[in-house]
Structures are given as structure tokens and as C-alpha cells.
Amino acid sequence: MKITKICCIGAGYVGGPTMAVIAQKCPQIQVTVVDLNEERIAAWNDENLDNIPIYEPGLDKIVGEARGRNLFFSTNIEKAIDEAQVIFISVNTPTKTYGKGKGMAADLKYIELCARQIAKVAKDDKIVVEKSTLPVRTAEAIKSILDSTGNGVQFQILSNPEFLAEGTAVQDLLNPDRILIGGDITEEGQKAIQALVDVYSNWVSEDKILTTNVWSSELSKLTANAFLAQRISSINAMSELCEKTGADVNEVAKAIGMDSRIGSKFLKASVGFGGSCFQKDILNLVYIAKSYGLNEVADYWEQVIIMNDHQKRRFSNNIVQTLYNTVSDKKITFLGWAFKKDTNDTRESAAIYVADDLINENAKIAIYDPKVSRKKMLADLDYLETRTTEKNASSLSSFEDPYAACNEAHAIAVLTEWDEFTQYDWQRIYDSMQKPAFVFDGRNVLNGPALEKIGFVYQAIGS
Numbered sequence: 001m002k003i004t005k006i007c008c009i010g011a012g013y014v015g016g017p018t019m020a021v022i023a024q025k026c027p028q029i030q031v032t033v034v035d036l037n038e039e040r041i042a043a044w045n046d047e048n049l050d051n052i053p054i055y056e057p058g059l060d061k062i063v064g065e066a067r068g069r070n071l072f073f074s075t076n077i078e079k080a081i082d083e084a085q086v087i088f089i090s091v092n093t094p095t096k097t098y099g100k101g102k103g104m105a106a107d108l109k110y111i112e113l114c115a116r117q118i119a120k121v122a123k124d125d126k127i128v129v130e131k132s133t134l135p136v137r138t139a140e141a142i143k144s145i146l147d148s149t150g151n152g153v154q155f156q157i158l159s160n161p162e163f164l165a166e167g168t169a170v171q172d173l174l175n176p177d178r179i180l181i182g183g184d185i186t187e188e189g190q191k192a193i194q195a196l197v198d199v200y201s202n203w204v205s206e207d208k209i210l211t212t213n214v215w216s217s218e219l220s221k222l223t224a225n226a227f228l229a230q231r232i233s234s235i236n237a238m239s240e241l242c243e244k245t246g247a248d249v250n251e252v253a254k255a256i257g258m259d260s261r262i263g264s265k266f267l268k269a270s271v272g273f274g275g276s277c278f279q280k281d282i283l284n285l286v287y288i289a290k291s292y293g294l295n296e297v298a299d300y301w302e303q304v305i306i307m308n309d310h311q312k313r314r315f316s317n318n319i320v321q322t323l324y325n326t327v328s329d330k331k332i333t334f335l336g337w338a339f340k341k342d343t344n345d346t347r348e349s350a351a352i353y354v355a356d357d358l359i360n361e362n363a364k365i366a367i368y369d370p371k372v373s374r375k376k377m378l379a380d381l382d383y384l385e386t387r388t389t390e391k392n393a394s395s396l397s398s399f400e401d402p403y404a405a406c407n408e409a410h411a412i413a414v415l416t417e418w419d420e421f422t423q424y425d426w427q428r429i430y431d432s433m434q435k436p437a438f439v440f441d442g443r444n445v446l447n448g449p450a451l452e453k454i455g456f457v458y459q460a461i462g463s
Contacts, residue, residue, distance in 0.1 A: 001195040004029055007084035009114050011035035011044055011073060013169075013276065013345055014131055014162050015090035016054050020062045021173040023071035025203040032072045032080040044073035055344040055371050058170040081121040086196065088160075089114045089142075090131040095280050104287035106280070108138065115145040118155075125154040127192045131162060133221050133281055139182075139214045156192035158183045159214045161221035166275060167342030179209045182217025222281045222288075226301055229278040231266040233307035239269040239462030240314065249462025250444060269462040271415060271442030272311040274339030274348040279305060312350050315413075315461070316357035319440055322459065323411060327363040331434075333409040335402065336416020336443075337369040337377055344371040350442065351415035352380045359395045360386070367398045368405035370418060374398035403428060411438035417445045430454050 006022065008015045011033045023031040035041050043053040045067075049060035063071070074080060081087060091110040096102050111132065118128060128146065130139060139157045146155040159182035164172045179200045183193040193211050200209055212220070239249040249269040257264030273279075282301050289298035320327050339349035346352065355365050359381075367377060374396075381392040399405035402421075406412060406429045414421060422445055430437050439451055441460040451458045 001085070001191060003085050003195055003199055005084045006031045006086045006088065006199075007080040008033045008088040008090050008131070009035075009077065009081075009117075010088075010090035010092070010132070011037070011040050011053075012090065012092065013054055013166065014164065015088065016044065016052075017056055017059055017164070017169045018090070018131065018162060018173060019088070020059065020066060020071060021170065022199065023066035023069075024062045026199060027066075027070055029199065030070050030072070031066075032074055032084070034074050034077040034080045036075065036077070038075055041073050041075050055342075056167070056169045057342055062170065077117065078121045081118055082123065084126070086127045086129060086199075087118055088129045088131045093132045093134060093280070095283055101287055104283045104290075106134065106284050106287075108134070108141070111138065111142065112145065115142045119146050119148070119153075122153045122155075123151075125156075127156045127158060127195060129196065130157070130159045130218070133161060133225075133277060133284075134159075134218055137215060138218065154188070156183065156188055157214065158192055158196055159217035160196060161217060163221070163224060166345050167340055169343075174203070176204060176208060179204055180212065180217050180220055181209065182212045182214040185213060222285050225277050225281040226285055226304070228266050229273055229282055229308070230301075230304050232268075232270070232273045232278075233304045233311075235267045235269050236272065236311045236461075237307055239311075242462045252462075269444060270311075270417075271315045271350040271354065271461065272308045274346075274350050274352075276345065276347040279308070279348050309353075312353045313357065315350070315440070315442055316354045318459070319354075319358065319411060319413060319438075320361055322438060322440075322457075327358055327361045327410075329362060329364060330410040331364045331366055331408055332358055333406050333412045334365060334367045335369075335405075335412060335414045335421050336418055337367055337372045337380075338416050338418075341416055341418045344376075346372055346376055346380050349380070349415070352384070354413065354415065354442075355396065356381060356384055356386055359392070363395070365396045366405045366409060367396065368400075368402040369398075369416065370420065403432065407432045408434060409437075410434045411440060413440045414443050414445060417443040421445060422447070426451055426456070427454055430456060 006029055008019045015033055019031045019033045040053050043051055049064050052060060052063055091114055093106045096105045096107040139159055143157045161180055181193050181196050183189040197209050235253055238252060242249040253267040256262050257267050282305055286298045286302045334351055337351045338344055338346055377398060378392055382389050436457050438457045444460050448458045448460055
């Protein structure tokens with residue numbers, strides 16, 4: 001089967017960049033990204049590429065090259081479904097906030113809505129590809145809905161999870177470690193798998209394209225994120241011990257990272273991990289394990305989340321204790337709100353929870369982030385439902401200029417590891433602050449001895 005038309009439902013952090021790269025690398029395939037959110041689609045179609053809704057280094061150039069040629073962004077979902085041979089489902093799968101599985105299970109209502117819409121519209125055979133991170137055996141549920149249409153259309157369900165790291169998503173798509181495609185072991189299933197393999201092999205060597213059954217593919221995604229998050233929580237657990245014993249977590253991380261069995265990646269101590277996947281996927285894994293009665297397995301993985309929450313609380317508590325046990329009416333400046341550098345994604349960012357804790361202590365939070373708007377910051381705080389929108393708005397101010405954000409501050413907290421923070425004129429910042437001037441480095445990115453020489457009281461995670 002030769003693929004000439006692809007549709008992707010969902011124009012978010014996964015769907016947008018993934019489809020842009022497929023379109024760039026496969027000019028012979030028409031790729032249409034659809035979404036109900038008119039504002040988001042309008043942003044993807046904005047003539048000024050600086051205004052596309054997702055910031056990823058290099059993404060604007062790829063969108064600029066392919067858009068209008070064979071890459072299209074539209075709100076006409078039914079037309080795109082009708083015309084496509086392959087339909088990627090790339091919609092949000094948040095953690096449930098209600099009912100059975102609340103706080104752990106993935107909320108699949110958007111996935112089900114997609115399946116029902118595909119079933120309603122499709123007039124010929126389709127390959128449906130799970131791109132969102134989903135619980136194991138979700139493909140069965142999708143297939144059940146699609147096969148119940150009674151209109152004779154044949155559907156093949158494939159699992160093709162993304163393994164993107166935000167901030168490097170474009171490079172991850174152009175040069176992936178592996179492409180994972182899971183499908184049925186039937187003849188039709190294998191043909192569908194091969195059709196998708198043929199798309200990726202336009203730029204990915206076939207030895208990097210791994211094919212499995214659907215369930216192995218679904219579980220591999222959850223497992224990969226769980227293992228990565230576990231490494232972060234492990235080094236963060238050691239960071240607290242380092243602080244008590246006089247060890248330096250950076251030296252410990254370097255020493256163990258040189259062991260070829262361990263490796264150096266994901267061993268940087270910090271205020272905690274964020275992002276759309278790690279917490280959600282581990283909670284999903286915990287829920288699946290509990291649903292099968294595997295309580296010890298569930299407890300093991302849940303501890304990764306418990307440790308991450310502890311690290312964030314520990315950071316905010318340390319700020320309060322160091323500032324003489326009160327931050328009431330004190331200006332605390334956050335450098336960074338995104339969950340990591342080189343992205344404007346703020347989902348589960350440590351900054352949200354540290355800010356929430358400090359506002360509970362009546363602090364005034366001033367924020368500078370080069371890519372995140374005040375509107376998004378306030379939406380993140382409001383989502384927690386800790387207090388009224390008005391209270392959040394009066395407690396949080398945002399700045400376009402980092403020096404203005406730091407002016408008259410009692411303390412600075414580094415919450416994102418943006419490269420530019422290391423380049424600032426820290427003497428100028430020190431001169432403008434209340435004294436003593438405190439810096440709490442939640443990402444271990446600043447030059448501590450140099451700041452102390454200026455006069456700052458400098459504290460970093462794990463030392």
C-alpha cells in the first residue's frame with residue numbers, strides 16, 4: 001500500500017512537529033493536521049513563523065519549507081479523515097480528574113471521540129495510528145469502536161509512540177534513536193505496519209525501525225518514560241543526602257556516570273522533573289499495575305512520583321526557612337517558568353508548584369521566562385484551584401526584562417535552565433536587590449563561587 005495522504009488529529013506538541021517533519025521528508029505525501037481549536041490552527045498558519053504555537057529550535061524553518069506545499073493545518077476534520085489513508089491520533093490524554101482512576105488513570109475521552117468521528121466519516125479502509133501516549137490495550141478499545149460501525153470499512157490499528165524530548169524534538173524526529181511500530185500479527189496488520197515503515201524509511205534507516213505487537217509498543221513508551229523519570233528521582237534523592245553529609249551531588253553524578261553500565265544521561269539533580277509525559281505516564285503505569293493486582297509493582301513506580309513531589313516541596317520550604325522563616329510580602333523572582341529550556345511547554349513544571357507554595361506564604365512572585373506568557377503562567381496556577389484567579393493575578397507579576405524582574409527582589413530562584421541566565425550581568429542584579437541577596441539555583445546552572453564573590457548568598461541543589 002502506497003501512502004499518499006496522511007491526516008493527524010491534534011495540532012499540539014506531538015502532532016505539529018511530527019507531521020511537519022514527515023511532510024518535509026516526504027514531499028510526495030500530503031499531510032494535513034487538524035484540530036478543533038481555531039486559534040491554534042490560525043497560529044500554525046500565521047505568515048510570521050515566530051508566531052507558530054510551539055517553540056522548538058528549528059521547527060519554524062521546517063514548517064516554512066513544507067507549509068502550503070504538502071503540509072496543511074485545518075479545522076475541517078471530517079474532510080481530512082475522509083481523504084486520508086493513514087490517520088494519526090495525537091490528542092491530549094490527561095490524567096483523570098474524576099471518577100474511577102481519578103489522579104492516576106489516563107482520561108481517554110478525547111481518544112474515544114476521535115475513534116467515533118473516524119468511524120462516522122470513513123468510507124474506505126483506513127490505518128489508524130496511536131501517537132498519543134496511551135495505556136496498554138487501548139488499541140483494543142479503539143478497534144472495538146471502529147469495527148462496530150457496520151459500514152464494511154476495515155480498520156488497522158497501529159501503535160507508533162513518540163520518544164521526543166521537548167527542546168530537542170526536531171533533532172529527535174530527524175535523527176531518532178528508534179521508530180517503534182506495533183500492529184496485529186495478521187496479514188492485514190503486517191501490511192499496515194509495512195505501509196508506515198515505508199513512510200519513515202524516507203529518512204530513517206530500516207535498522208532503526210522496530211516492529212512489535214501492539215501491546216509491546218504501547219507498554220514500551222510508558223516504560224521508557226518511567227525509567228528516565230526514575231533516574232531523575234534517584235539522583236534527586238541523593239542530592240538531599242549530599243546536602244546533609246557535605247558531598248557534592250555534581251561530583252557524585254560525574255563519578256557514577258562514568259560507569260559504562262550506568263551512563264551520564266538524566267543524572268542532573270534539580271528542583272524536579274516536569275513535562276507532559278513523565279508524571280502522567282508513571283501514574284498510568286501505577287494504575288495499570290494496581291488494576292492487575294500488582295501492588296508491589298505499583299508501589300515501586302509510585303515512589304518515583306513521591307520523590308519528585310518531595311523535591312519540589314523541599315525547594316520551596318528551603319526558600320522560606322532561609323529567608324528567616326517568612327516570605328510574606330517579599331518579592332521572590334523566578335528565572336524560568338517552562339519545565340525545561342528551549343520549549344514553551346509548562347505542563348507539570350516545577351515552577352508552578354514552587355510558586356503555589358510560596359503564594360500560600362504570601363510571597364510576591366516576579367517571573368521572567370523568554371518564551372512563556374503571563375496568560376499561560378496564570379492559567380497554570382489557576383488549574384491547581386488552590387485559590388481564586390484574582391488572588392493568583394495579584395500575587396504574580398511577569399516581566400519582559402530579566403533585570404526589571406530582579407529589581408528590589410529579596411531572592412532569585414532559578415527554575416528553568418535557560419542558557420541566557422548564565423550570561424547575565426550578575427553584579428548589576430546584585431546591586432538592584434534587597435540585601436542580603438539570595439540565589440536559589442534549582443537547576444545547578446550558575447557559577448556559585450563567582451556569585452558568592454559578588455556578595456550573593458548562593459544555594460544549589462545537592463551541595
